[in-house]
Amino acid sequence: MADQDRIENDQPLLVADSLSKSYGRIAACRDVSFALYPGEVLAIVGESGSGKSTLLQLLSGQLAPSGGQVSYRMRDGVTRDLATLGEAERRFLFRTDWGFVHQDPAQGLRMAVSAGANVGERLMAVGWNHYGRIRDTASDWLTRVEIDVARIDDAPRTYSGGMRQRLQIARNLVTEPRLVFMDEPTGGLDVSVQARLLDLLRNLVAELHLAVVIVTHDLAVARLLSHRVMVMKGGRVIETGLTDQVLDDPREPYTQLLVSSILPP
Amino acid sequence: MTAMIDIADAKKTFTMHLQGGIELPVVRGVTFRVEPSECVVLSGPSGAGKSSILKMIFGNYRCDSGRIGIWHRGALIDLATAEPRQVLNIRRSTIGYVSQFLRAVPRVATIDVVAEPLIVNGMSRADAQARAGGLLHRLNIPERLWQLPPATFSGGEQQRVNIARGFISDLPILLLDEPTASLDAANRAVVVELIGEKKRQGVAMVAIVHDDEIRHRIADRIVDVTSFAAAA
Numbered sequence: 378m379a380d381q382d383r384i385e386n387d388q389p390l391l392v393a394d395s396l397s398k399s400y401g402r403i404a405a406c407r408d409v410s411f412a413l414y415p416g417e418v419l420a421i422v423g424e425s426g427s428g429k430s431t432l433l434q435l436l437s438g439q440l441a442p443s444g445g446q447v448s449y450r451m452r453d454g455v456t457r458d459l460a461t462l463g464e465a466e467r468r469f470l471f472r473t474d475w476g477f478v479h480q481d482p483a484q485g486l487r488m489a490v491s492a493g494a495n496v497g498e499r500l501m502a503v504g505w506n507h508y509g510r511i512r513d514t515a516s517d518w519l520t521r522v523e524i525d526v527a528r529i530d531d532a533p534r535t536y537s538g539g540m541r542q543r544l545q546i547a548r549n550l551v552t553e554p555r556l557v558f559m560d561e562p563t564g565g566l567d568v569s570v571q572a573r574l575l576d577l578l579r580n581l582v583a584e585l586h587l588a589v590v591i592v593t594h595d596l597a598v599a600r601l602l603s604h605r606v607m608v609m610k611g612g613r614v615i616e617t618g619l620t621d622q623v624l625d626d627p628r629e630p631y632t633q634l635l636v637s638s639i640l641p642p
Numbered sequence: 643m644t645a646m647i648d649i650a651d652a653k654k655t656f657t658m659h660l661q662g663g664i665e666l667p668v669v670r671g672v673t674f675r676v677e678p679s680e681c682v683v684l685s686g687p688s689g690a691g692k693s694s695i696l697k698m699i700f701g702n703y704r705c706d707s708g709r710i711g712i713w714h715r716g717a718l719i720d721l722a723t724a725e726p727r728q729v730l731n732i733r734r735s736t737i738g739y740v741s742q743f744l745r746a747v748p749r750v751a752t753i754d755v756v757a758e759p760l761i762v763n764g765m766s767r768a769d770a771q772a773r774a775g776g777l778l779h780r781l782n783i784p785e786r787l788w789q790l791p792p793a794t795f796s797g798g799e800q801q802r803v804n805i806a807r808g809f810i811s812d813l814p815i816l817l818l819d820e821p822t823a824s825l826d827a828a829n830r831a832v833v834v835e836l837i838g839e840k841k842r843q844g845v846a847m848v849a850i851v852h853d854d855e856i857r858h859r860i861a862d863r864i865v866d867v868t869s870f871a872a873a874a
Contacts, residue, residue, distance in 0.1 A: 572748040619726045630659035
């Protein structure tokens, strides 16, 4: 078992190899390579237009690269090139072993159906069919993301922004994915709501030993959640390393500018 | 005896790109070793690079050149060239760092802030909290504060929470950046006691302390940082 754990943690889960994407003559993402290990949180930081969202789409197989490849170690231990997965396999991966938390919860939730159904839907997609168990698991997850179970039958359009975002997280985590992509998950929220969400995310990520790729322009979010950071500019990764190292001892002119632009708390 | 920390010819310069690329030399030729059960105190005036050296040993600041050797799980690892994952492993099981200020996470109760390093390393929550409570007691943080987040505590209380968090693990190396700076005499004495206990357990320590009396009581050896001053 210990050996099995070690293999599990010593092999990368996701590997990006020389990933590029261009739109005509515009290169949105150039030559990005890295390996992500189980339980590791990688933050991609940079300003709008730096290519970080394009990179997230490439990594999650939602966009086909112009060059390079992404490989993922499936639950059966076999590492596959995402480009060789069929559409059905890719969708299955997205419903089971992966999560994707959008900045706007409306993109990740079905706003008109109940909260319980939003969470339960993902379970049904992986074959659960016992209504009572689905509802129990959904209630359990609502509690874990600090949503009052009394609201289980309400649709998320009646929820506040922070609650919607927490519901989106519950919906993503209910199938116990190993990898979660997050695109500015705290982006549209008030500062106090942000702090609560960050704290919740930080605990869930550690408890569930999740690997996370999180895109954010907020360096405080990167510092609180991530182990490693990649700084992007003009589609390229210009600096990478341990999060506290890059933020406390930035080397590149652009990273120094980003770090020095933070207002003191 | 095998040194726990073995630094050779380490150099650090900051290049300030926003100030026209001026070079700010910090230290060069940093060379010293720390044995188990030894507390080395770095001395020198402010700005001599003491904190920078501690941060280099923790892997928080990068080195331009030289070696930061750390004895980690039976081998000497060069932190200056280690992969981020390895640095994180070293921090989890070998090096602890007590900074001057507590970087508190909003909403987390004091007892959990202190217990967290043990829980991360696999101890049960109840055991970790029991140990955290013991340390908080010794550091005179009243029990009624334990369930509150430390963000609203006074500077001295926050520092004691930080010390409890830093001392709770059984790590073989501890780095201490002014651990007694804003403490009263009684609490300074507790910290001196804690340092003594760590020494008896074989922990290697590097400390920055401005208080002469404290330095005298904890230092086994003084390393004068001015000899590493980079020619500006």
